[in-house]
């Protein structure tokens with residue numbers, strides 16, 4: 592994504608991260624907005640964005656409306672809430688031991704199934720520049736709670752813009768010498784700036800899927816070969832990597848295509864450098880089904896039978912989930928021996944039925 596315009600909340604104007612982003616995007620137009628203006632961006636077409644380079648989507652301004660990120664513009668502002676948060680625990684499952692860091696909202700990619708479409712009210716990519724408070728919160732949580740992992744990949748792709756924001760390298764020193772991993776989750780190949788920075792506290796996780804699923808469902812992301820190349824580059828330099836087969840989209844799932852995918856991973860990275868494989872089958876958070884349908888993107892996503900679960904999510908037919916998880920578990924143990932497999936967002940009963948150890 593080419594960033595042509597930077598909107599700067601007046602509160603963020605003098606922050607070091609604002610200066611860094613301006614320096615790294617020398618050709619971008621700069622607009623300063625008031626704090627009130629920054630807060631209203633995305634809440635209807637406020638006029639601040641008149642002439643923006645992407646058309647407003649239908650329903651703009653309504654919470655949860657279907658809003659693609661506005662291509663070409665980013666907003667720099669302050670985050671007012673907590674920077675570190677707990678992942679919601681799936682009813683009936685054990686806590687995952689991971690927390691997430693809110694470094695930015697939204698991302699330049701446009702995955703058809705992305706839950707942010709129904710979650711974030713603000714359509715614009717938003718970078719939070721009050722990083723001193725973010726770092727102090729992260730340090731305090733590491734010191735007092737020592738979570739296993741903390742990720743920046745919950746409300747955005749951790750690396751899509753990281754060469755511009757520098758967030759990963761800002762945070763990494765806080766983790767050195769502790770038992771907590773900084774986990775970067777990505778579908779990009781934007782890792783050149785991280786080569787050689789690994790060590791024991793960095794974990795970079797790639798979401799993978801067969802190439803045809805990536806091309807159809809994940810516009811803007813790196814292709815499979817690029818992701819594997821980036822993973823290989825970091826692993827050869829000593830950085831631990833992980834793989835997320837999540838979401839597995841049932842209509843794109845085939846044992847043959849996932850076997851080939853895992854064989855390609857094995858060809859790119861030694862299994863001893865793979866921290867874990869995490870897998871989860873497509874589910875729809877409340878409101879996402881409707882947003883995807885409104886945007887006309889559910890052609891493959893809606894194939895098969897989905898049912899509403901007790902946590903409000905729409906999930907694929909349970910016996911089929913179990914079948915797919917069993918196949919994936921068997922393939923991982925054959926092709927990537929010794930690499931642990933985890934299920935995401937499933938309860939302990941399903942884990943047992945699928946033959947996975949309770950975490």
Ligand code: SF4
Nearest residue numbers: 698700701702705747
């Ligand atoms: S990379 Fe992640 S955050 Fe970005 S659009 Fe895809 S699913 Fe959403």
